[in-house]
Amino acid sequence: MHTLTYADVKAAGDRIAGHVRPVALTPAEPLGRAGATLHLALELMQHTGSFKARGAQNFLLAHREEGTLPAAGVTIASGGNAGLACAWAARSQGVRATVFLPVTAPKVKVERLRGYGADVRLTGTEYAEALAACEAFSAETGALASHAYDHPLIAAGAGTLLEEIHRQVPGLDTVVVAVGGGGLFAGVAAAARHHGIRTVAVEPENCRALDAAVRAGHPVDVPVDSVAADSLGARRASAAALWAARQDGARTALVADDAIVRARRALWDDRRLAVEHAAATALAALAPEGDAARPDAGGYRPAPGERVCVVLCGANTDPSDLMDAPAV
Template identity: 45%
Template sequence: MEANAVEIPTRADIERAAAMIAGYIRRTPVLQLAIAGLGTITLKLEQLQHTASFKPRGAFFTALSAAERPSLLVAASGGNHGLAVAYVGRALGIPARIFLPLTAPHAKVSRLHSLGAQVEQHGERYADAFAASEESAASPGALAIHAYDAPGTVTGQGTMAREIEQQVPGVRAVAVAVGGGGLMGGTSAWFGDATELVAVEPEGSQTFRAATQAGRPVDITPRGLASDSLGASRIGALPFAAMQAAGTRSVVVGDAAVISARELLWRECRIAAEPGGAVALAAVLEKQVAVAPDGGTVVVVCGANTDPSDLPLA
């Protein structure tokens, strides 16, 4: 899918998605956090969404907007998207088959089984799991729900940005972690170029930075601390087009900053974020995102599927 061939969701599309999924998802809260020496930011607590990440938004919209009720939901995932699709399947009474890499965290695999999904693991990366999923996705009655590069997914994820606009008067900037780009793509589609949008990536998984430099989505080899949730091998063409159209800025953070951000969330808010969920805050701590007055800088905490045992007790 080439960037110039995609149709970016409109605000009307996202409004329609919000109405359709309203009875199935949580309207997640916001929380102001004062950071010494920097100021006060607003956290969008999307880790409180069903399955502890933003992913059910796009998965529910894709399933509910299908032309015919599917008999099987199929997804490839590093973990969080699979959990969302499994949850959607259970909520709607549709079997789910989830494909994961062998490197997926045990906590996510166990949760998938508890949600009643059929789980298959293949290869070392998300791309390997995706390739393995294609045969099931092509079976009669199956609906493949892409983790990030599909109109239903991006449109559904854009409903989070709609909530932010309603919850934070005068929002000036929004920082979002990026893997395949679905959440940032939806956020960019909603806000456009009227708000400063910052796509934050860990140094080991720079899909947006690589695409920006090349002028198109290109393959990378994801690695590092947050690769279980942000480990796409390339950014989606649709999210990339939406992000380019909105003038979304690229920021890269180091693992040490991600660890510090994760510990800050736990120490100050008792939020046990997964590394990928703390990536956007890391950019604030590194002073790569300016803190606007009165909480006008919004930082999305996008996931909490993690083992909290390594967080400090104090």
């Protein structure tokens, strides 16, 4: 396993500068009686609607630098966001992209993929099945296999987000991110350790690949069943994410689906931000005491005066359920 370092994140930042949008931050209401301050990192405004654009650009630009982009192009298996980012980055560099998704992928993501010119292949009902088909395609055609999260170039690209947050929030104590397979967490944690910032990795209770890996001491397969499974439905966390979770300054947390739904609706009601359930997962960990992010589920409670930033990681969602549903 390649141990992700701060140098990897810095190199990625230099490589993708000018190719991605700098993250915008906004202050939010103080967190309860503790008086902790909260910022929201609006990475949902990134190219393709999620942080994945950072890793995709880093991956392809690094291979272009090395002269290792094949004529067959690039291929990836993805629940949607990583595929969108790969297709977008490939189009910007004149590279063919073939994207494998589960048949359960949201229609909005499939349509956007085709809009980026990707060859979309719908295979199986879960990410693992799409990944197997992608690997077979790569072996047969020679296409360069990217990965939704488990690659050092992908994770390092994601980690550039923390560098931008750190520059905008002096004295930041904690950054909170949602976790599927762990690419965002591994990259952010690598940069956060360098700056002495705590990283909280948040998962749905029933999509808990990282939590299971921490408990087992090694990555293991887990069942996937959550409202956020389209983005956080990895069956197995990466070894890099597990390594990051074991380091000082890292914490893991679990939240219930009803807390995720409430956090997503609150972002719409209070700020008119239409985010994916995955983005709301990070915020759900900070729900007020007595809300659905229960202490027994591992919700994160900031200390008095703690400065916290929550990453809202994606916006590739159908907002009709937000607009039609009654206020909570």
